[in-house]
Amino acid sequence: MIVPNAPQAAADVARHYDELDEAYRRIWGEHVHHGYWVTGREGAAEAAEALTRLVGEKLAFRAGDTLVDIGCGYGATAAHFARAGAEVTGFTLSEAQVAVARLRSESGLSFDVRDWLANGLADASFEGGYAIESSEHMEDKPRFFAEAARVLKPGSLFVVCAWLEGESATTWQVRHLLEPICREGRLPSMGSRADYEALAAAAGFRLVSYDDISRNVRRTWSICARRFAGKLVTDRDIRRLALSKATQSRDFILSLPRLILALRNGAMRYGVFVWEKA
Ligand SMILES: C[S@@+](CC[C@H](N)C(=O)[O-])C[C@H]1O[C@@H](n2cnc3c(N)ncnc32)[C@H](O)[C@@H]1O
Numbered sequence: 001m002i003v004p005n006a007p008q009a010a011a012d013v014a015r016h017y018d019e020l021d022e023a024y025r026r027i028w029g030e031h032v033h034h035g036y037w038v039t040g041r042e043g044a045a046e047a048a049e050a051l052t053r054l055v056g057e058k059l060a061f062r063a064g065d066t067l068v069d070i071g072c073g074y075g076a077t078a079a080h081f082a083r084a085g086a087e088v089t090g091f092t093l094s095e096a097q098v099a100v101a102r103l104r105s106e107s108g109l110s111f112d113v114r115d116w117l118a119n120g121l122a123d124a125s126f127e128g129g130y131a132i133e134s135s136e137h138m139e140d141k142p143r144f145f146a147e148a149a150r151v152l153k154p155g156s157l158f159v160v161c162a163w164l165e166g167e168s169a170t171t172w173q174v175r176h177l178l179e180p181i182c183r184e185g186r187l188p189s190m191g192s193r194a195d196y197e198a199l200a201a202a203a204g205f206r207l208v209s210y211d212d213i214s215r216n217v218r219r220t221w222s223i224c225a226r227r228f229a230g231k232l233v234t235d236r237d238i239r240r241l242a243l244s245k246a247t248q249s250r251d252f253i254l255s256l257p258r259l260i261l262a263l264r265n266g267a268m269r270y271g272v273f274v275w276e277k278a
Contacts, residue, residue, distance in 0.1 A: 004182035017094035034217035071134020075101030145203035173267035205275035218263035
């Protein structure tokens with residue numbers, strides 16, 4: 001498990017997404033997750049939708065199922081599943097994100113600003129759950145899994161898309177890529193595939209499948225870096241956000257080249273886990 005040199009708390013994660021709200025939406029869009037390229041010819045928005053569809057296929061939910069979206073961002077994935085008949089409850093730490101999510105018009109959606117680690121949900125109250133790129137931000141990863149196991153009904157599926165430490169990351173890669181990515185991206189820790197599998201098993205999950213889709217998602221960051229460079233020239237708000245010392249989260253800019261490199265050289269992996277609540 002990679003742990004950054006400076007501790008990262010839930011308040012730091014909330015500030016990151018609140019401060020960078022406009023930047024995320026103007027540069028990447030309403031999905032705050034990697035794109036998933038299958039043919040390689042997809043546009044960025046299409047690739048982001050494709051990751052949502054992949055999670056939906058893995059969840060294999062039916063119309064009427066209740067789903068919990070752990071770290072729901074702007075609610076784009078939840079809305080996609082609601083259009084297929086699911087009832088989705090989403091939590092984020094960001095006020096800015098929930099304000100956008102609540103503007104969605106699909107029925108069967110509910111969004112709240114709430115820490116997943118103290119979610120207050122009833123035991124065995126959901127028929128499926130998913131966490132797309134949010135587990136990395138959780139300070140207490142055993143509790144992240146324990147809470148998922150608690151609120152899911154027996155037999156439910158739990159899908160997690162996660163940034164992972166590559167099993168063979170070198171000391172140089174940890175020092176110059178993974179540790180700074182954790183610090184600049186407000187990740188209290190970054191686990192490996194083995195860490196996640198052990199934590200999930202301890203919480204009572206049975207592994208159904210694991211897919212390493214690093215090669216399919218890695219194009220995300222070169223597109224973001226290119227778009228960000230363009231916005232610095234054309235978008236006064238983004239330029240002000242990036243250049244102002246008052247923007248505490250602007251060090252994430254330094255992670256753009258690190259992420260490009262880490263996903264290319266295998267220091268960081270992108271995994272999709274499917275577990276079943278025993
Ligand atoms: C990279 S974004 C992903 C958003 C969304 N899943 C998506 O794919 O568009 C990470 C999300 O996790 C949320 N998050 C991180 N830690 C959380 C926590 N402890 N409780 C609730 N949400 C959390 C953040 O607020 C943010 O919405």
